Amino acid sequence: MQNLLNPHLSGLEEYTPIQPFEVLSKRLGIPASQIVKLDANENPYGPLPAVAQALAEYPYYHIYPDPQQSELREALSAFIGLPAEHILPGQGADELLDYIGRLFLSPGDAIINTPPTFGMYSFDAKLQGAQVIDVWRRADYSVDVEGIERGLGTGDWGLGTDLQSPIPNPQSPVPKLLFLTSPNNPSGTWLPDADLRRLLALPLMVVLDEAYVEFANQPSRADWVLEHDNLIVLRTFSKAAGIAGLRLGYGIFPAWLMPTLWKFKQPYNVNVAASVAALASLRHTDQIIAVVEKLKSERDRLYAELSAIAFLRPHPSEANFVLCRVEGRDAGALKAGLERQGILVRYYNKPGLDNCIRISVGRPEQTDRLLAVLRQL
Numbered sequence: 001m002q003n004l005l006n007p008h009l010s011g012l013e014e015y016t017p018i019q020p021f022e023v024l025s026k027r028l029g030i031p032a033s034q035i036v037k038l039d040a041n042e043n044p045y046g047p048l049p050a051v052a053q054a055l056a057e058y059p060y061y062h063i064y065p066d067p068q069q070s071e072l073r074e075a076l077s078a079f080i081g082l083p084a085e086h087i088l089p090g091q092g093a094d095e096l097l098d099y100i101g102r103l104f105l106s107p108g109d110a111i112i113n114t115p116p117t118f119g120m121y122s123f124d125a126k127l128q129g130a131q132v133i134d135v136w137r138r139a140d141y142s143v144d145v146e147g148i149e150r151g152l153g154t155g156d157w158g159l160g161t162d163l164q165s166p167i168p169n170p171q172s173p174v175p176k177l178l179f180l181t182s183p184n185n186p187s188g189t190w191l192p193d194a195d196l197r198r199l200l201a202l203p204l205m206v207v208l209d210e211a212y213v214e215f216a217n218q219p220s221r222a223d224w225v226l227e228h229d230n231l232i233v234l235r236t237f238s239k240a241a242g243i244a245g246l247r248l249g250y251g252i253f254p255a256w257l258m259p260t261l262w263k264f265k266q267p268y269n270v271n272v273a274a275s276v277a278a279l280a281s282l283r284h285t286d287q288i289i290a291v292v293e294k295l296k297s298e299r300d301r302l303y304a305e306l307s308a309i310a311f312l313r314p315h316p317s318e319a320n321f322v323l324c325r326v327e328g329r330d331a332g333a334l335k336a337g338l339e340r341q342g343i344l345v346r347y348y349n350k351p352g353l354d355n356c357i358r359i360s361v362g363r364p365e366q367t368d369r370l371l372a373v374l375r376q377l
């Protein structure tokens with residue numbers, strides 16, 4: 001039976017998810033309510049009160065969702081100021097990334113990835129049997145625009161010079177998609193307009209993932225989709241709106257792609273609870289903005305406090321997390337030490353992220369606890 005599987009799936013690596021909260025609480029012997037969870041860039045304030053109320057009052061959970069998602073798309077359209085005809089909601093931005101992979105990629109195709117970045121782009125490409133061309137970010141985590149332009153122009157992606165990113169089949173990768181993240185996860189880096197413009201001039205579909213854009217001191221580029229047929233922008237309710245567990249994201253797509261998406265998507269991809277929660281959130285965008293402002297000022301305080309800790313070198317961030325290089329001691333041991341005290345952070349030890357931790361922005365009292373334990377450690 002194993003031989004019946006698609007051959008390109010045999011080499012897939014399993015996605016390593018974050019451990020569920022309850023499992024961790026049991027393992028650490030610390031009540032869930034006392035765990036400071038700063039490892040997955042979630043919103044510590046959770047959904048708005050209006051969301052819980054709307055979910056409790058909704059009477060039609062026994063009815064299938066609207067496959068056209070009309071009400072939700074209209075509300076999103078009013079929120080971002082773009083026509084509903086360009087908007088498609090999904091089960092998190094992750095579902096839309098999966099759609100994009102399946103719409104464009106076949107074995108022999110390739111994506112251009114700009115690591116260190118969010119892991120789902122290469123994951124989804126490999127699911128399709130496509131190759132991943134890694135054009136590494138510079139030391140300051142800015143995108144190597146020249147490197148991408150040069151690679152596309154010459155077909156030479158610097159094999160041999162970039163030993164960290166061996167490409168399985170260097171002969172014939174056909175790059176179709178370029179994945180960009182702004183602000184980038186895990187570095188929090190903003191992609192400047194000028195760089196995005198240059199990259200949009202290339203013969204590629206550009207996917208701009210704006211999962212954290214609400215936390216940036218810069219505007220979204222969603223409206224650029226109207227001017228660029230090769231741009232897709234992805235947004236989510238997981239971060240600023242605090243409903244990661246309900247799974248709701250949306251994409252802003254060029255007009256030519258929408259008819260294909262409508263034929264392609266699962267009819268009931270967005271569940272009713274996610275839709276009700278999103279609509280309730282969109283009725284109170286002033287409250288979301290207030291939460292985002294709180295998190296932004298807490299991020300700035302967190303960054304300043306982390307900068308004062310001798311063994312940490314935090315990187316400036318436009319998102320709701322701060323990446324820190326750990327100096328003179330082992331980041332894995334530091335993560336473990338924090339975890340024993342019920343504080344969860346993300347640990348990395350891979351190219352571009354050697355000996356690093358990423359800390360999501362929490363509530364002020366969570367920052368205080370984190371800082372106290374860091375100082376004690």
Ligand SMILES: Cc1ncc(COP(=O)(O)O)c(C=O)c1O
Pocket residue numbers: 040041091092093094095118181184185209211235236237238244247248249
């Ligand atoms: C850059 C980036 N894009 C997308 C996602 C996933 O978003 P969603 O929860 O909407 O699937 C994440 C989640 O951490 C992320 O960091």
